Amino acid sequence: MSDPDLAIVSIETTILDVPLIRPHKFATTTSEVQPILLVAITTAGGVTGHGEGVVPGGPWWGGESVETMKAIVDNYVTPYILGRGVDEITGILVDLERIVANARFAKAAVDVALHDAYARHLGVGVHILLGGAFRTGVDVRWALGAAPVEEVLDEIEEKIEARLNFAFKLKMGALDPAVDTERVVSIAEALDGRAGVSIDVNARWDRFTALRYVPELVDGGVELVEQPTPAEQIEVLAEINRLVGASVMADESVQTPHDAFRIATLGAADVLALKTTKCGGLQRSKQVVAVAKAAGLRCHGATSIEGPIGTAASVHFACSEPGIDYGTELFGPQLFAVELLQTPLDYSEGQVHLPTGLGLGVELDMDVVKHLARN
Structure with missing residues (x-):
C-alpha cells in the first residue's frame, strides 16, 4: 500500500431482512424474506465499498447463514485486515484462506466490498x-x-x-x-x-x-x-x-x-x-x-x-x-x-x-x- 488513503479504517456488518414479492420455493424450504449481510469497508480517504453475504434460502444450501457470516467477518476477518490497503485484494484473500477455511459466502462479501472501495478510490467501475x-x-x-x-x-x-x-x-x-x-x-x-x-x-x-x-x-x-x-x-x-x-x-x-x-x-x-x-x-x-x-x-x-x-x-x-x-x-x-x-x-x-x-x-x-x- 503506497497511498495512506487506501488504509481500511472500519468494517461494519449489518443484517437486513428484505421482503419478497412472493414466496420463493426451494427444494427444502420456502423464503418470504431474503436475509442479507451487508458489509461496508471504509478507507482512511473516506471511501466506502459494499459487499453482500447472501445464501439462497438459508443454511440448508451450503451450511452458511447471515448469522455465521457476520460472526466470521466481525471476529476473524475484521481484526486481521484493519489497516491494510483496499488495493491489497489478492494478498488479503490469500491470507484469509489461512485464517478461515471454506466460508466462501462470507469471503465473497469481503471480496466485493474491497473491489467496490478500490474502484471508487480509482474513479472507475469494478469491471475495470x-x-x-x-x-x-x-x-x-x-x-x-x-x-x-x-x-x-x-x-x-x-x-x-x-x-x-x-x-x-x-x-x-x-x-x-x-x-x-x-x-x-x-x-x-x-x-x-x-x-x-x-x-x-x-x-x-x-x-x-x-x-x-x-x-x-x-x-x-x-x-x-x-x-x-x-x-x-x-x-x-x-x-x-x-x-x-x-x-x-x-x-x-x-x-x-x-x-x-x-x-x-x-x-x-x-x-x-x-x-x-x-x-x-x-x-x-x-x-x-x-x-x-x-x-x-x-x-x-x-x-x-x-x-x-x-x-x-x-x-x-x-x-x-x-x-x-x-x-x-x-x-x-x-x-x-x-x-x-x-x-x-x-x-x-x-x-x-x-x-x-x-x-x-x-x-x-x-x-x-x-x-x-x-x-
Whole structure:
C-alpha cells in the first residue's frame, strides 16, 4: 500500500431482512424474506465499498447463514485486515484462506466490498479491475416457484409481455417427482417453444429418481437440467449427462476450481452454474471460469438471490468475463418487494444492464437499509 488513503479504517456488518414479492420455493424450504449481510469497508480517504453475504434460502444450501457470516467477518476477518490497503485484494484473500477455511459466502462479501472501495478510490467501475467490460448487459432467466400451472403461466406471460425475461427456470424437488414432472411438462408444452424452460432440483433427487424422471422432462421440452442429484455424487451426474440430450448444469457440485476440474474430467456437466457468492468472490470466480474454459464447458451467471449489491458485482463480472457464455439468472432484485437503491438496476429487453457509476455503480438508499436492518 503506497497511498495512506487506501488504509481500511472500519468494517461494519449489518443484517437486513428484505421482503419478497412472493414466496420463493426451494427444494427444502420456502423464503418470504431474503436475509442479507451487508458489509461496508471504509478507507482512511473516506471511501466506502459494499459487499453482500447472501445464501439462497438459508443454511440448508451450503451450511452458511447471515448469522455465521457476520460472526466470521466481525471476529476473524475484521481484526486481521484493519489497516491494510483496499488495493491489497489478492494478498488479503490469500491470507484469509489461512485464517478461515471454506466460508466462501462470507469471503465473497469481503471480496466485493474491497473491489467496490478500490474502484471508487480509482474513479472507475469494478469491471475495470476485472479487465474491462466487453458487453453492457447479460440475458436474465427468471426463476418460478412451485405454484399451480396456470399461475406459473400467467407469471411467465407477464414477464414476456414486459420484455423483462424470455427464459424461465422451474424449481423442483419439493413435490412428488411424478406430480412435479407432470406439472413442468405441462408448462413446457403450453409455452410451445416461445420461451426456454429449465429445471433445478437443488440436488434433492437420488440416482433412481433422476434416471426415471429426467429423461421424461427432457422429452417434454426442458432444455437445461440443473443439479438433479446430490453435490458429492459427481459420477451420478455424469451418468445422467450421458443419458439425456439436453444440457446438464452443475451447481451445488461446483464451488472451487478443483470442483470444476473434476466435473470436466468426469464429463459430469455441460454447463457450470457460476455464483460469485459460492465461489468466494470475484477473484476466485475467475479461477473457476478459467478451468471451465480450458475444458470446453460453458458457464451460467447464477444467483444466490442477491440484493442489488451482490447482483451488481455479478453483472460487472459477467460483462467483463467472456466465459460467462450461457446467460444468467441475476434476477435477485426483481424478486424484492422493496427497492434498496437510490436508482434501481436496469432490467429491460430480457437483460440486466451494467451500472455505469463508480465502483459497483450503484448507491444504497440508506434510509431503506436502516428500516430493514435487524435489531
